[in-house]
Each structure stands twice: as C-alpha cells, then as structure tokens.
Amino acid sequence: MTWTIAAAGAVGGAIVGSFVATICIRWPEGRQVLTGRSSCDHCKRTLGAAELIPVLSSAMARGRCRSCGGKIAPLHLGVELGAASLAAVALLLQPNVSGLALALFWLLLVGPAILDARHLWLPNSLTAILAFPGLLFGGLATGAALTDRLAGGAAGFLVLALVAAAYAALRGRQGMGAGDPKLFGAIGLWTGWMPLPFILVIASVAGLALALARGRAAGDRMPFGSLMAAGAIIWSGVEVYRQGGAF
Numbered sequence: 001m002t003w004t005i006a007a008a009g010a011v012g013g014a015i016v017g018s019f020v021a022t023i024c025i026r027w028p029e030g031r032q033v034l035t036g037r038s039s040c041d042h043c044k045r046t047l048g049a050a051e052l053i054p055v056l057s058s059a060m061a062r063g064r065c066r067s068c069g070g071k072i073a074p075l076h077l078g079v080e081l082g083a084a085s086l087a088a089v090a091l092l093l094q095p096n097v098s099g100l101a102l103a104l105f106w107l108l109l110v111g112p113a114i115l116d117a118r119h120l121w122l123p124n125s126l127t128a129i130l131a132f133p134g135l136l137f138g139g140l141a142t143g144a145a146l147t148d149r150l151a152g153g154a155a156g157f158l159v160l161a162l163v164a165a166a167y168a169a170l171r172g173r174q175g176m177g178a179g180d181p182k183l184f185g186a187i188g189l190w191t192g193w194m195p196l197p198f199i200l201v202i203a204s205v206a207g208l209a210l211a212l213a214r215g216r217a218a219g220d221r222m223p224f225g226s227l228m229a230a231g232a233i234i235w236s237g238v239e240v241y242r243q244g245g246a247f
Contacts, residue, residue, distance in 0.1 A: 002095045009091035009103055010084040014054035016107050017083025021076045024114045028121065054080040075114070083110055086233070093240045101140035102240060104133060105190050109229040112183055116225035122179025127186050134189030142236055143243070144192030152188025156196055157181045176224065183225045187232045195235050202231035 026032070058077045090103035108130040115121050131153070138149045160181035167175035188196055206227045 002092060005095040005099075006088040006092045009099070010088040013087025013103065013107060014080045014084040016087070017080040017110065018054040018076065020083065020107075020111045020114070021073075021079035023111060024079070024118065025073055025075060027123075028115070028119050055084070079110065079114065083107055086110070089237065093237065098140045101137040102142070102236065104137060105141045105236065106233050108133065109187075109232060112179075113223075113226040113229035116177075116179070116223040116229075120177060120221055120223055122177060122183050122225045124179070124182065127179065127182045130183070131186035131189050134186060138190040138192075142191050142195075142239070144190075144194075148192035148194065149189050152191055152193040152196060153185045154188075155185075155193045156188030157185030159196070159200075160184045177221075180224050180228070184228055187228060191232065191236060195239070199228060199231040199235050202234055203227035206230060 055077065058072055058080075064071055086106040087103040090106055091099040093099060094102060112122050112126050112130065115123065115126070134149065134153070135146075138144060139146060144152070158181075160176065164174070164176040164178075164181065184196070184200075187199065191199070203224060204227075207222050207224060210227075211222065
C-alpha cells in the first residue's frame with residue numbers, strides 16, 4: 001500500500017513539475033505562463049493532449065517537437081523527474097496526510113530553487129506561495145508548533161536581512177539578494193525556528209563545495225536561495241526519517 005501511495009505521489013509530482021518547468025522557462029523571458037494553451041517553444045504549434053504527458057511524452061518524442069524537430073528544453077524532463085521523486089519520497093516517508101504536506105513543502109521549493117540557480121532571481125510571488133501554506137500545513141509536514149513556525153518566519157527573515165545589511169556596510173556592496181531573507185523566512189514558517197541553523201549550515205557547506213568545484217572567485221554571486229531550498233529538503237527528510245518514517 002505504501003508503494004502504491006508513493007507511485008500516485010510520483011504521478012502528481014510529475015504533473016506539478018511540468019507546470020513548474022514551464023514557469024521557470026517562460027517567466028524570465030516575459031512570456032505568459034498562466035494563460036493560453038501549451039505550444040512548442042520553436043514553431044509555436046499548439047500541443048495536443050498526448051504531447052503533454054509528463055516524462056512519457058518527452059521520452060516518446062525523443063526530446064524533440066514532432067513537427068519542427070526543435071529540441072525540447074531538457075529542463076522540462078529534469079524538473080518532472082525531480083518533482084516526481086520528491087513527492088514519492090515524501091509519501092514513502094509518511095504515507096498519509098503528513099506526507100502530502102511534506103510533498104507540498106518540497107514541491108513549492110522547486111520553482112524558487114530553479115529560478116535562483118538559473119537567473120539569481122527569487123520572485124516575491126513564489127516566496128509568498130511557499131510562505132502561506134506553511135502557516136496552514138507546516139505542522140503536518142514537520143511537526144513544528146504554530147508558535148515555533150511563526151518565530152521561524154520572523155527569525156529566518158531577520159537573520160539573513162541583518163547579515164546582508166552588515167555585509168553591505170562592511171564591504172560597500174551587496175553580498176546577498178533581497179529575496180534570500182524572504183525565502184528563509186518562508187522556510188521557517190514550515191520548519192519552525194530551531195532547524196534554521198542546521199539548514200543554513202547545510203546551505204553554506206554546499207555553497208562552499210560548489211564554489212571550490214567550479215573555481216569561483218570570492219566575489220562571484222551564488223544562488224544561495226537554491227542551496228537553502230536544498231538544505232530545507234534534506235533537513236526535513238532526515239528529520240522525518242529519524243522520527244520513524246515508514247521508508
């Protein structure tokens with residue numbers, strides 16, 4: 001039964017991932033993402049229902065439009081598979097309503113993480129979409145009390161806002177995007193305040209490793225929002241498993 005629930009979650013996650021990938025590709029280009037029918041990015045042909053099945057359609061078409069042969073952005077398949085995996089793991093850990101809440105938390109982190117990684121951009125609207133469900137469902141997803149989550153929202157925002165202000169005052173330039181404190185506050189509304197240092201450590205260590213691997217200079221900008229999103233997913237998954245997840 002647990003694996004059946006996880007499989008259903010994977011299907012739902014892939015559907016969400018398809019929509020998220022479309023947003024992450026079209027929104028930075030100034031194109032409509034919430035209205036109109038899906039179309040090929042190259043020839044603009046309207047896609048049929050059979051071409052909109054997450055993962056399967058791309059695989060069957062070998063990653064290309066069947067009309068013009070234009071290459072389908074690999075991001076589509078990658079995000080669909082990633083979102084499907086996240087939802088499946090969440091429901092394997094907790095094959096119940098708490099698992100659904102955990103899957104929601106993780107899936108809402110995908111869009112901001114991708115946009116930050118690709119464009120160093122954390123839209124306020126996506127942060128708000130992450131934040132408000134945290135007030136409603138964060139307790140189910142992570143077990144944190146509402147008071148702890150309210151404190152987490154405030155602490156997450158204030159800590160990074162103060163760090164950003166101090167860096168700017170000392171170095172005379174911005175070292176952190178304005179969206180990072182907002183995203184960390186939104187994460188805190190799901191996790192509560194106590195896990196925030198651990199999430200920050202995970203993100204910082206991952207950022208250092210990424211910088212070393214890519215040979216980045218000290219002044220290069222880093223998608224810290226993406227790293228915080230990854231840290232939040234890792235922490236919450238490990239914590240749920242530690243507390244007796246079914247997986």
